[in-house]
Amino acid sequence: MRAVRGVDVATPIEFTSGFEFVNVDQATFRNALSNFASGVTVVSACDENAHPYAMTVSAFTSLSLDPPLILVCIGQNSARAEKFSQARFFAVNVLSAGQVALSDRFARTQGIDFDGVDYDLWDHGAPILRGAVATLECERSKMHEEGDHYIMIGRVLRAQFDESRRPLLHFRREYGKIG
Ligand SMILES: Cc1cc2nc3c(=O)[nH]c(=O)nc-3n(C[C@H](O)[C@H](O)[C@H](O)COP(=O)(O)O)c2cc1C
Numbered sequence: 664m665r666a667v668r669g670v671d672v673a674t675p676i677e678f679t680s681g682f683e684f685v686n687v688d689q690a691t692f693r694n695a696l697s698n699f700a701s702g703v704t705v706v707s708a709c710d711e712n713a714h715p716y717a718m719t720v721s722a723f724t725s726l727s728l729d730p731p732l733i734l735v736c737i738g739q740n741s742a743r744a745e746k747f748s749q750a751r752f753f754a755v756n757v758l759s760a761g762q763v764a765l766s767d768r769f770a771r772t773q774g775i776d777f778d779g780v781d782y783d784l785w786d787h788g789a790p791i792l793r794g795a796v797a798t799l800e801c802e803r804s805k806m807h808e809e810g811d812h813y814i815m816i817g818r819v820l821r822a823q824f825d826e827s828r829r830p831l832l833h834f835r836r837e838y839g840k841i842g
Pocket of ligand 1: 723741742770
């Protein structure tokens with residue numbers, strides 16, 4: 664603790680990587696990033712046999728209004744990344760405050776299934792999770808490789824949102840809600 668004009672302040676934690684990118688302190692970098700409070704999405708699609716798959720993703724952002732584009736970042740190490748790169752359509756389901764179990768389910772490394780998950784299919788076959796705050800059905804556009812992630816861009820074909828629901832939040836690896 665330091666004192667600034669009589670007020671105690673915690674010493675900030677710092678991450679540096681320099682230009683060489685050797686021995687990057689990943690844990691501290693991740694901790695630094697975890698200070699960005701975000702919503703939580705589940706990105707979903709169906710494979711060529713119509714089997715649904717999905718991944719919990721907080722790296723989601725709007726990209727363009729005209730045309731309507733969004734992007735999500737998907738770790739290249741995940742087997743699901745390869746599947747998403749084959750998908751023509753996908754959905755971004757913005758989870759609501761009561762959907763922590765869905766976030767945990769689709770963040771698992773193995774044994775992910777849709778058993779007991781309520782979802783609909785719109786025109787393009789991507790699973791639309793019931794109870795989400797908002798859902799965007801997208802046609803996959805470009806997929807860029809950057810670092811150890813893919814930046815997957817989607818053109819939004821249809822979006823639906825429910826103003827009566829509140830979003831699930833994520834901050835420093837903990838879930839939260841507004842209010
Ligand atoms: C709240 C939350 C947010 C996450 N956000 C992302 C993300 O933006 N991108 C990503 O690739 N993985 C994200 N993950 C991790 C994936 O959901 C998943 O756990 C990870 O890819 C491990 O699965 P794998 O065994 O297929 O690699 C997040 C997990 C949680 C719980």
